Amino acid sequence: MRPIVSPLLFATVFLCSSTGAYSQKKGKTDYASEIKVLAEKPIVKKAFQTIVDLDPQTLKQHIMLTQIPAPPFKEQERAAKFAALLKEAGADSVWIDNVGNVIAKRKGKSGKKTVVIEGHLDTVFPEGTDVTVVQKGDTLYAPGIIDDTRALAGIWTILTTLEKNGIETDADVLFCGVVGEEGLGDLRGVKNLLSEHGPGPISSYIAIDGWNISRVTHRGLGSKRYKVLFKGPGGHSFGAFGLANPHAALGRTIHYWDESADAFSRMPGERVTYNVGVIGGGTSVNAIPFESWMEVDMRSESPERLKGMDELLQAAARKALDEENKIKRSGADLTLKIELIGDRPSGMLDSSLPLIQRAKEAVKFLGTEPVLAGGSTNSNIPISLGIPAVTIGSGGKGANEHALNEWWINDKGYLAIQRALLLLLAESGIAK
Known part of the structure; x- marks a missing residue:
């Protein structure tokens, strides 16, 4: 389901995003000073120390959650455990929504705004993958150890820290574990959060994904994914020779698309990519296949460039279908079905927005130079x-995301949690 946002809701969200949006235009808001003043409040300093003190327990939760499998579309077990952790941490209410998102609400004093902070529950790894965490020296190895289980542990720590220090925010805060971020999950979790089935208007959105503490993602790398399917009667390779061959049509499609897409991708403009990722069909070496299919991916931050690449695929498939049907000697025509299996919208936010400026200054305050970037994350939807909306890293050091030898080192991992807390408090406000 695609998100549904009414014009009234959009206006409400935008206007409530922050009063700093207006003063920024007038040049009156000094976000560096704002973050510094916030971070130096005694209660925030105490919270920072609590995060450091909780580091061993954060790591324990991190490992425990990693070892609960969460393959695509099967996040239920991890969701149940994460919901229980947030409830124990002190959220006012915790529930699992109609698509499987974990939502923990911590009420603010005024509740005039709602800020989301989330990590995604799912991993890319199929059911049956061994997700046991293996430690070698200071390094933890396991599928999903970074992407995105570390974020879930950090969110638990932030909620726990707020409760332990009695920090009351002005805005409502939703601590979420979101389903469907990876692959064919197609961001279904965040789409649901921001649809009519969600918890209501969202003022700002903070996603935690990846480990890089300096990266602030404020641009959405859009993608479209299709399954292209040719079907025909099929038959014996000798006895039915002359039938239209779905594999031949698919091969032509790949050739024509690669040819036109390569030229298009070299044209001036925003970067656009294309890929044939999976191919299938056929039953035997001596049988004309009755079907042939492929799954393809195209990506760009530019909606126009993405649309252009999409049109080239459609044209290539239709051309291949027509040509194969013209040269067949007998039997029925091939049919073609092009099914959209993934749609992540692209987009870009003005970097002067308060949330983005606060995210940058929070990175700077903790001693790292921020890098504004684009990416394909849950933030694409907001x-x-x-x-x-921004996506920020969960900290530490790691590599090999989406690989079986994914690894992570707890190299001052607490810093990213402190940064996330600082950003959250800047957006939600500390109640007076």
Whole structure:
């Protein structure tokens, strides 16, 4: 389901994003000073120390959650455990929504705004993958150890820290574990959060994904994914020779698309990519296949460039279908079905927005130089709707995301949690 946002809701979200949006235009808001003043409040300093003190327990939760499998579309077991952790941590209410998202609400004093902070529950790894965490020296190895289980552990720590220090925010805060971020999950979790089935208007959105503490993602790398399917009667390779061959049509499609897409991708403009990722069909070496299919991916931050690449695929498939049907000697025509199996909208937010400026200054305050970037994350959906959103890293050091030898080192991992807390408090406000 695609998100549905009414014009009234959009206006409400945008206007409530922060009063700093107006003063920024007038040049009156000094976000560096704002973050510094916030971070130096005694209660925030105490919270920072609590995060350091909780580091061993954060790591324990990190490992425990990693070892609960969460393959695509089967996040239920991890969701149940994460919901229980957030409830124990002190959220006012915790529930699992109609698509499987974990939502923990911590009420603010005024509740005039709602800020989301989330990590995604799912991994890319199929059911049956061994997700046991193996430690070698200071390094933890396991599928999903970074992407995105570390974020879930950090969210638990932030909620726990707020409770332990009695920090009351002005805005409502939703601590979430979101389904469907990876692959064919197609961001279904965040789409649901921001649809009519969600918890209501969202003022700003903070996603935690990846480990890089300096990266602030404020641009959505859009993608479209299709399954291209040719079907025919099929038959014996000798006895039925002359039938239209779905494999031949698929091969022509790949050739024509690669040829036109390569030229298009070299043209001036935003970067656009294309890929044939999976191919299938056929039953035997001596049988004309009755079907042939492929799954393809195209990506760009530019909606126009993405649309252009999409049109080239459609044209290539139709051309291949026509040619194969013209040269067949007998039997029925091939049929073609092009099914959209993934749609991540692209978009970009003005970097002067308060949330983005606060995210940058929070990175700087903790001693790292921020890098504004684009990416394909849960933030794509709020960004495409004009809702202030960023994706920030969960900290530590790691590599090999989406690989079986994914690894992570707890190299001052607490810093990223402190940064996320600082950003959250800047957005939600500390109640007076």
